[in-house]
Amino acid sequence: MIVILDYGMGNVGSIQNMIRKIGCRDVIISRDPIAVENADKLILPGVGAFDMGMESLERFGLIPLIRAHALEKGRPLLGICLGMQLLGERSEEGNLPGLGLLPFRCVRFAPPADSGLKVPHMGWDRTYIQADTPLTAGLEAKERYYYVHSYHAVCEDPSAVLMTCDYDGTFPSALYHGSVYGVQFHPEKSHLYGMKLLKNFVERC
Amino acid sequence: MYRRPRIIPSLLLKEGGLVKTQKFENPRYLGDPVNAVKIFNNKGVDELCVLDITATREGRGPDFDLLHDIATEAFMPLSYGGGVTTLEEIRRLFAIGYEKVVLNTALVANPQLVRDAVAYAGSQSIVASIDVKSDFLGRAACYTNDGQVKTSYTPARLAAYAQELGVGEILLNSINRDGQMKGYDIALVKSVADAVDIPVIACGGCGSIDDLRQVLEEGHAHAAAAGSFFVYYGRNKAILITAPTESDYLNAGIYEDD
Numbered sequence: 001m002i003v004i005l006d007y008g009m010g011n012v013g014s015i016q017n018m019i020r021k022i023g024c025r026d027v028i029i030s031r032d033p034i035a036v037e038n039a040d041k042l043i044l045p046g047v048g049a050f051d052m053g054m055e056s057l058e059r060f061g062l063i064p065l066i067r068a069h070a071l072e073k074g075r076p077l078l079g080i081c082l083g084m085q086l087l088g089e090r091s092e093e094g095n096l097p098g099l100g101l102l103p104f105r106c107v108r109f110a111p112p113a114d115s116g117l118k119v120p121h122m123g124w125d126r127t128y129i130q131a132d133t134p135l136t137a138g139l140e141a142k143e144r145y146y147y148v149h150s151y152h153a154v155c156e157d158p159s160a161v162l163m164t165c166d167y168d169g170t171f172p173s174a175l176y177h178g179s180v181y182g183v184q185f186h187p188e189k190s191h192l193y194g195m196k197l198l199k200n201f202v203e204r205c
Numbered sequence: 206m207y208r209r210p211r212i213i214p215s216l217l218l219k220e221g222g223l224v225k226t227q228k229f230e231n232p233r234y235l236g237d238p239v240n241a242v243k244i245f246n247n248k249g250v251d252e253l254c255v256l257d258i259t260a261t262r263e264g265r266g267p268d269f270d271l272l273h274d275i276a277t278e279a280f281m282p283l284s285y286g287g288g289v290t291t292l293e294e295i296r297r298l299f300a301i302g303y304e305k306v307v308l309n310t311a312l313v314a315n316p317q318l319v320r321d322a323v324a325y326a327g328s329q330s331i332v333a334s335i336d337v338k339s340d341f342l343g344r345a346a347c348y349t350n351d352g353q354v355k356t357s358y359t360p361a362r363l364a365a366y367a368q369e370l371g372v373g374e375i376l377l378n379s380i381n382r383d384g385q386m387k388g389y390d391i392a393l394v395k396s397v398a399d400a401v402d403i404p405v406i407a408c409g410g411c412g413s414i415d416d417l418r419q420v421l422e423e424g425h426a427h428a429a430a431a432g433s434f435f436v437y438y439g440r441n442k443a444i445l446i447t448a449p450t451e452s453d454y455l456n457a458g459i460y461e462d463d
Contacts (some may be wrong), residue, residue: 009299010294010301011302011304011324012279012300013273013277013301013302014279014283014299014302014304017276017277017280017302018280021280028424046325047299047304047326047327047329047330048273048325048326048330049324049325049326049327050263052324052325059366080234082327094207099212118402118404118427119402119403120328120329120373120404122211122373122374122404123210123251123428124209124210124251125207125209126207144209146251146252146282148282148304148329148330149329150327150328150329150373151263166207168251186281186282186358188303189280189281189282189283190281191246191249191280191281192249194456196282
C-alpha cells in the first residue's frame with residue numbers, strides 16, 4: 001500500500017488522482033500511525049513554508065515514523081516540492097532542522113536584478129537526469145516538469161544528485177540516497193512526464 | 206535556450222457551468238466545465254485557472270464538489286479564485302488538488318487573510334488578482350467583488366501592495382478588454398509588470414496567438430492567460446474548446462527550444 005502523508009500541507013488530492021490514473025488503486029491519504037507504519041511506500045507531499053511543514057509533521061507524530069520507514073525498513077519514500085525540501089538538513093526559509101534523510105540544504109533563489117529572472121521559479125522547465133535509478137528508468141535525457149519554488153537545494157555530494165535544472169545557475173532538482181527520493185518539481189502536475197515518473201515509483205522503486 | 210512562458214486558459218464558472226463574459230458582464234453559457242478540463246488535459250495545456258465569478262457577489266464560498274470534480278481530471282497546475290474568505294477554505298482547496306489560490310476582494314477587504322494565506326501556504330501558492338477598468342479619460346482604477354466595487358488603488362499601487370502582503374504572483378485582468386479578442390492592454394500590463402518583482406500573468410483581450418507573443422514581449426508579462434481565445438472559433442464565436450499545439454507556440458516564437 002502507498003500512503004500519501006496527510007499533514008495539512010497541500011496537494012495530496014492531485015497526487016492520489018494521478019496514481020489512480022496510472023492504475024494503482026492501493027493508495028490512501030492518511031496520517032494514521034498504523035497505516036503509515038504498514039505502508040510499503042510513502043509519499044511526502046507539501047506546499048507551503050518550511051517550518052510550518054516540520055511543525056505539522058512533529059504535531060502529528062510523523063517524524064519518527066518517516067525516519068523508521070526510510071532508515072530502519074529501507075522502504076521507498078518520495079518527497080515532492082516542500083516534501084523534498086523537508087528531507088534535507090535545513091533551509092534558509094526556516095529555523096527548524098529538516099528530516100536529514102538526504103544530504104542537502106535549501107537556499108533562496110537570488111538572481112541578479114538585471115537577469116529578468118523572477119522568484120519563485122515557476123513554470124515548466126527542462127530537467128536533466130544525472131543518475132540511473134529505478135525512479136528514472138526509461139525517462140528521456142531531457143524531460144520537462146512543472147516547478148513552483150522560491151528555495152532550491154544545494155548539495156555538496158554529487159552522488160546524491162538525481163536530476164538538475166537550470167535557473168540562475170544549475171541546481172539539483174531531484175536528489176536520492178538508497179530508497180529515499182526527493183523531487184522539487186510536481187510530477188502530479190506534469191502531464192505524461194510526471195505520470196511516467198510516478199509510474200516508476202509505483203512499479204519499480 | 207529553453208524558454209516556455211506559461212499560457213493559461215482561464216475558465217469562468219457560474220452556477221456550475223462554464224461561461225465566458227464580455228467586460229465582466231453577460232456571461233454566456235458554454236458547457237460543462239469538467240468536459241472542458243478533460244479537453245485541455247488531452248491538449249497538454251500547461252496550466253489552468255478556474256474562477257467562480259459569482260461566488261463573492263452571492264456571498265458564498267467555493268463550490269467544493271464541482272472543484273473536486275474538476276481537479277480529478279486536471280493533471281496540470283490549477284489555480285482557483287472566487288469567494289475565498291477563510292484560511293480553512295484555502296486549506297481545503299489545496300487538499301483537493303489546487304496549487305494556487307487567487308484572492309481579489311480580500312486584498313482590499315481583508316488583507317490579513319492574504320498575509321495569513323502566505324504564511325500558511327508560502328508566497329508561490331497565493332495569487333493576487335487585480336481587476337482594472339479604465340474610464341473614458343483612460344484613468345485606470347482597480348475593482349473588487351468581480352468588478353463591482355471600485356477601489357482607490359491604481360493598478361501599479363495595488364500590485365505593489367499585493368507584493369508587500371507577500372503574494373507570489375499577480376493575475377492582471379483588464380475589464381475593458383475582457384472578451385473583446387482584440388489584443389491585451391499592453392501599456393497596462395507593462396506598467397504593472399515593471400512596478401513589481403513578482404511574476405505578472407496578463408489577462409483580458411487575447412484573440413490570437415500573436416496577441417500572446419506581444420504581451421509577453423512588449424508587455425513584459427511573465428505569463429499570459431486567456432478565456433475567449435481557448436473557447437471560441439471564428440468570427441461568429443462558435444464554441445470550440447481547443448488550444449494551440451506545441452509547434453504552434455514554437456512557430457509563433459513564444460516557445461524556444463534548441
